[in-house]
Amino acid sequence: MNYFLSFSFMTCKSFLHPRVSITAQENENGKSYSTKVARNPKMERLRYNYLFPEISARELQHVTEYPNAKVISLGIGDTTEPLPDVVASSMANYAHSLSTLKGYRGYGAEQGSKELRKAISETFYKDMGIKDTEVFVSDGAQCDISRLQLLFGSNMSIAVQDPIFPAYIDSSVIIGQAGDVENESGTYQNVEYMKCEPQNSFFPDLSKAASTDIMFFCSPNNPSGHAATYEQLEELVQFAQKNGSIIVYDSAYAVYITEDRPRSIYEIPGAKKVAIEVSSFSKIAGFTGVRLGWTVVPEELLYANGFPVINDFNRIVCTCFNGASRIAQAGGLASLSSDGFKAVLSLVDYYKENAEILLETFQSLGLRAYGGINAPYLWVHFPGSNSWDVFNEILEKTHIITVPGSGFGPAGKEFIRVTAFGHRENILEASKRLRNLFS
């Protein structure tokens, strides 16, 4: 079994939906016709999804081996609890209204409805001076990352945290910023990897980091669960200012912050001149399947020639996107209403309690677990181990699916990521099984 990993696996979330991957060989049996079109060399550079079929295959094999086992997934970070009534009803009512002459609406503004843009700016950017016209509603953060890559183009130099959610690196390979894979750990050429480890408080040593055009930064971080402190973000913004860089700041997990940490990069003075912020309703309101997110591009953010970045991003949104579903937008608006927001935050609390249970479990076993306080992810350290071996051992002995940390970058090679999304009874059962395994 080949455990060599790429960064790219997490981009296919449907671990349990194996699908046919056609092999070139099957089609080169002599009787096939090929076009004369050369495969895009940028796509060729992508490491193929080793982990997804590997985890699928491993799980399938496991279920075959233990047909009566109750497998618990703490793998993919996917919400599990029902939407609040007020949110679901608003979407149902909106859908119904589309069957009436009075309620029917066609195309909406590509940037999202005025009401929702206003609600986002008032809920998440109060006192930060972000205007509703600087908020672009989308169908999710992952989609916006790719649109940002289209905005930037292939000539940008980029930096990413290590570990990090793989969509950043994969999309930078696809657009052509990243070069070839450079070594066995699966890193790419032309990418500055900023190591974030326990020994540096999960914040890169910027005195040693190269200056790049774009810096992708995710806080609370997926996978490590670390939420950057005010001082860390201040240092990041100053570093960007010094270098003239643009920060793409992913705050998709900001509502999970418990401690006194910034929930937006725009809490840092001067950030509007250097940062774009990407976020999502997925983990705020359980919208993983509903699809809704947003990106903030401040008017003050300018290219070297003084041209406003927001103008080009608006053009990308108009050309490459046609607006988020109006029904999803109705749900987003309801989730930011007074009652709605209370209800979704109580869901967030539920997942945070799950995280507490898991964190307590690992810590009581003497394991070094990070995250879980300001994020729905735990990042558990197994010094000297290979994350795939740990994954296998946990699956084998407890029937629990986790994610091997090496999938998020070389810095993850001794870690596993454990998600706190799940029904409480499963979390408690997982806790019990883990205690049995490690105690």
Added chain:
Amino acid sequence: MNYFLSFSFMTCKSFLHPRVSITAQENENGKSYSTKVARNPKMERLRYNYLFPEISARELQHVTEYPNAKVISLGIGDTTEPLPDVVASSMANYAHSLSTLKGYRGYGAEQGSKELRKAISETFYKDMGIKDTEVFVSDGAQCDISRLQLLFGSNMSIAVQDPIFPAYIDSSVIIGQAGDVENESGTYQNVEYMKCEPQNSFFPDLSKAASTDIMFFCSPNNPSGHAATYEQLEELVQFAQKNGSIIVYDSAYAVYITEDRPRSIYEIPGAKKVAIEVSSFSKIAGFTGVRLGWTVVPEELLYANGFPVINDFNRIVCTCFNGASRIAQAGGLASLSSDGFKAVLSLVDYYKENAEILLETFQSLGLRAYGGINAPYLWVHFPGSNSWDVFNEILEKTHIITVPGSGFGPAGKEFIRVTAFGHRENILEASKRLRNLFS
């Protein structure tokens, strides 16, 4: 007033939502900070949206001048009639079910639900041998066009119909296939424009067309309304086979076909080896605001090295997209059910009757109007005129908004596009006003 046009205007559909465009000048007043990041030269190549603010401004001015005028929009092709109950209810029920423990679902497969993929393949590709696994559900055709451009990358040579829906050209500029604007008519370097005019039965003279990697072809065509005949498509497929090209075939208006014409490129033998098909629920089911579409990539379609295109497209969908909204997918599935499909086709008939009324109007006035029989668009010829002048005269004298044809390419410079989407009473009123103007 500057009537110089770009191809790009139609990419912002919200004509009536003027928005602030920040100018570089405002920010170059000496006190501003700029990053050191260079603006993406590909974005710089795009002609900016001249038409959108121009039409907006023109309409605003018109409304100010004639405050009591009832303006009728036959401009943007946007559905106006309520969704069938069966479709709206299915979405409402699905939304409600998300608030129950039993009905809640998180992330779906990025490629769309198995049921919907199957329904699409059975409804639209019956007897053509398209498998459900070759259908990728999306949030709309325009979004898929950009994902296809990511798939292809910057090194492809491309051909487009002239006239054509502008998202194709704009996205090819953004990805870097197209070069600079080459002349006053707004065409780009490195793009093969295939003229489709009345004198060539709206089908390009392929004996004179350059061989390119990718050929974008839209039938029924937006804007001309021409649906290619079987013989024309056979010639197109053979041309692609001869050159080893890939056809990207846009069939978003196929359900509007009345005459005996192919509704899918896959009706042509051999097309699966050379063609991708993009389509949408927008104009089939009134989903312009709901957002749902699909793309077919046959397994048999291979790059020169034998590598299946479907594998790379799957990777793009997994990395740059996270699946269409589950609620929209529930609506799409309902619209393909036996009752649902009958209901949406009766909506299509309604718009087709509108088209008939408008076509009859123009023809009875002795004007040369094309389209309208196999498409919800009419393409009206005003020989020797400038499309912007025609647009202005019609607005001034009848309070009707149309679209100047030059926005779709140089071949449109003597045409206006008129949409058949609208309430019947508006179409009848528009017909009356046009008769008064031109008779």
